[in-house]
Amino acid sequence: MDFTPTDEQRQLVEMVRSFVQKEIVPLETELPPDAGRLPEHVAAPLRRKVEQMGLECWDAPSEVGGPGLDVITQTLLAIEMSQHRAGLYTPCYGLFGGGGLANLYDADEDQKKRYLYPTMRGERRGFFALSEPSGGSDPARAIRTKAVRDGDDWIINGSKMWISGVVDADYGIVVARTGEGRGGLTQFIVDKDTPGLTMTRVIPSLRRVEEPTELEFDNVRVPDANRLGEEGKGFANAAGRLVKVRIPYSAQCVGVAIAAHRLAVDYAKIRETFGRKLAQQQGIQWMLVDNEVDIDTARLLVLQAAQLADAGKNVKREAAMAKLYCTEAASRVIDRSMQIHGGLGVAAEMPFERWYREMRIRRIGEGPNEVQRLVIARELLGGAASIRGEKK
Ligand SMILES: Cc1cc2nc3c(=O)[nH]c(=O)nc-3n(C[C@H](O)[C@H](O)[C@H](O)COP(=O)(O)OP(=O)(O)OC[C@H]3O[C@@H](n4cnc5c(N)ncnc54)[C@H](O)[C@@H]3O)c2cc1C
Structure with missing residues (x-):
């Protein structure tokens, strides 16, 4: 390639x-x-x-x-x-x-006028609500929130958990159950001020921006005009979005790793211990070399996923590999770069402590890494790809 x-x-x-x-x-x-x-x-x-x-x-x-x-x-x-x-x-x-x-790019024209274009102009903000108290890593089984047809409307009841960006949003895309199994999930665009929808709490976590929240739906009435995509296609559409979102999500991890590594290299060249620069100590050189290998490998994996996506291939496996590897490699790079800075590494005036906290979430969000391993295992053992990754 x-x-x-x-x-x-x-x-x-x-x-x-x-x-x-x-x-x-x-x-x-x-x-x-x-x-x-x-x-x-x-x-x-x-x-x-x-x-x-x-x-x-x-x-x-x-x-x-x-x-x-x-x-x-x-x-x-x-x-x-x-x-x-x-x-x-x-x-x-x-x-x-x-x-x-990403979901709204596939909305119908009326929905695009009401939600997508104003969001692109910065006038509206949305959230994406898939996960529930009953679980997020296996949403097809875990989703209990129900939408029941009532004439030209749908009535939604249930709850969502860990939903980011709700505080500043004025609408959200909500995945709800309209039938059985994977084919029984549908997406709806729900205005945040709809009667019956309540943000019950903010969940303080390692990330201070867009803190996750819990939402309750108590007989929330949504017009059918706000159904996003076909009935029963909510899981397929959400899963398709997640695969595409995983590529830029992984790329951001590579960017942060590069920024952390750059600081570590610069610092190692000026800081002295035991009469020599850190950069001259083999223990530090090895940390920097491991950073290099992690970053290059992560970068190549995400570029591979992107190139195959552009070629119209199914990139489930490659997007999962990129997400898995980039999040773990970037965590290692931040940790080593922090270590090279000694006490300064954990000081709030340096960016490492924020990267360290936020990168930890990346192994859980957008499909936890165990689920990415599961996806790769399914592709490998189910015969969709050979052991060298060549598509069959
Ligand atoms: C800060 C933050 C922001 C979030 N923002 C959003 C958002 O905006 N919208 C949204 O919909 N969700 C959001 N989430 C939820 C996130 O997607 C879920 O937390 C995630 O999918 C895991 O779901 P869970 O927490 O219910 O864990 P569970 O599904 O209960 O899983 C628990 C653990 O077991 C592991 N596990 C599960 N099955 C297996 C298996 N077969 N083999 C091995 N290990 C397994 C999982 O990987 C996980 O580590 C956010 C989460 C956080 C922390």
Whole structure:
């Protein structure tokens, strides 16, 4: 496989890299360590710069007015956008838009007008609610929230748990049971102010931005016009989205790992112990080398998944491998880079402690890593791919 970037990709990467290094990284010295948003007077001029680059709503397809970048270009840009302290969960503080909209790209035109376009313009915000108190890693079995048809409406009852972004959102995509088994799940767009929908609590966790929440649905009435996709296709559509989302999700981990490693290399060259620079001590060199190997392997796996996705292949296995490996490799890179910094590594003035906390969630969110291993095992043992990964 050839991952040499095209001239256009190289230019886009350079543009985003320079934006992150010149505009975002310096800002973070002034922001609180867990900041998730920029004050509007700071964000507004930066947003105009993003518009000049033609990269607002950078991951949207051209049919809905986005730049229509292929998956590999999106992957290269996701690696760049996340190379700063808030980069894992809020790359460039949301200035490039996108994120969490993937389901709405397949909405009907009326739904796009009411939800997708206003969200792309920054006027509305959504959440995605799949997980429930009964479980998130096996949603096809765990989902108990029910939607029952009532004339032109649906009545939803049940609860959702661990749902991110609810506090700032004004609508959400909710997966509910309309029948039995995997074919009995349907997605609905639900306005947050619909009577009967309550955010019962925020669940404080390792991540201080977009804290997860619990939601209760008590006879929530939703018009059929808000059914997203066909009845009974909710699991297939959500699973399809999860596979696509896993590629940029993995790429962001690579970006953060690169940022952590860069700091470790620079520090090792200036810090002295036992009469020599850290960079001259073999124990430290080996840590840096292990970082290099982890980052290159992770990068190649995510680029492979992206390239196959662009070629229209089923990338279940490759997206699962990228998610599994990138999250674990990035956790190791952050840990080693933190260690190389000694006490400074755990200080809130450095980005490592935030990356360390947030990266831990990445092995659980978007399909826990055990489930990714299960997906790969199914593909391997079910005969969908040979042991060298060649598609049958
Ligand atoms: C900060 C945060 C934000 C989140 N945001 C969202 C969101 O916005 N929307 C949303 O829908 N969900 C969200 N989630 C939920 C997340 O997707 C689930 O936590 C995840 O899917 C795991 O579900 P669970 O917690 O119910 O664990 P369970 O399903 O109860 O599983 C428990 C553990 O057992 C492991 N396990 C399960 N089956 C097997 C097996 N067969 N073999 C080996 N191990 C197994 C799992 O991997 C997991 O580690 C979020 C979670 C967190 C922590």
